[in-house]
Amino acid sequence: MSSASMHSEQSSVTVLGLGPMGRALAGAFLDAGLRTTVWNRTPGRDRELVGRGAVGARSAEEAVAASGLTVVCVVNYDAADAILRRDAVAGALKGRTVVNLTADTPNRARDAADWAAGHGIRYLDGAIMTPTTTIGTPAAVFLHCGPAELYREHRPVLDALGGTHTHLGEEIGRAAAYDIALLDIFWTAMAGYAHALAVARAEGVTARELAPFAKGIGAILPPLFEETAAEADDGSFSGEGNPLTSAVSSMAHIVHTSEAHGIDAGVMRAAEGMARRAIGRGHGADGFIRIAEVLGRG
Structure with missing residues (x-):
């Protein structure tokens, strides 16, 4: 390949999938001056x-043939497979690189990498951890995994997306594993907040009145994440100051107040149930994060 051709390959990118995130990715590439080819199953x-x-x-095959690097961002791996695994598209991708930023499970990422290897396609997996509005700005956060050399090769183009890019290692399911774990934190926290708003409203407290104090609770969490991460890794699970026996008492108050107002307390009942399982196994004096070990036992 001539140096001019190599430069053209390195300054071009294809984006498959033009939902809100796909459009944001393509827009960032355009803003960086990259020749950007786009395609979406829904015309327009x-x-x-x-x-x-x-x-x-x-067509998708025309799109992937236009660039040495194709970035995929669709709703899930079923949608990604429906595009990439067509014979014409797979053939056009041979010898080229796919960076799949579609969210799904670690096992789906591993399956996609195996398929790509079997078709002579170079493959990186990744996850986008911030909203569309951050793409192209310093606030964006991207996680990547797969062959380190391949990641380094395409990093200059990926940098056009802005923000922080972290290569988590060569194990291809690792970015999805981080994504699942971090989204677990986000959605359970948002479910808790939604439930708190329902309880507060039932007691005559508006969301605006509660919000400043809710932010205070949120601010407590980051140092707790750091502290309990060490405990979870070394198995100490200190309950000093707030043992599980105390925690289940406060959880019970939430359940009773909720149900007195006819509010579904299923999420908190589940949390209380996990804590009581840990207590039943002799861990009542331990901290709340002990339940991570109990859950892991099945």
């Missing part, structure tokens, strides 16, 4: 990007 979503200078491909 490329209109604004084409107006900004993107090349709208007529």
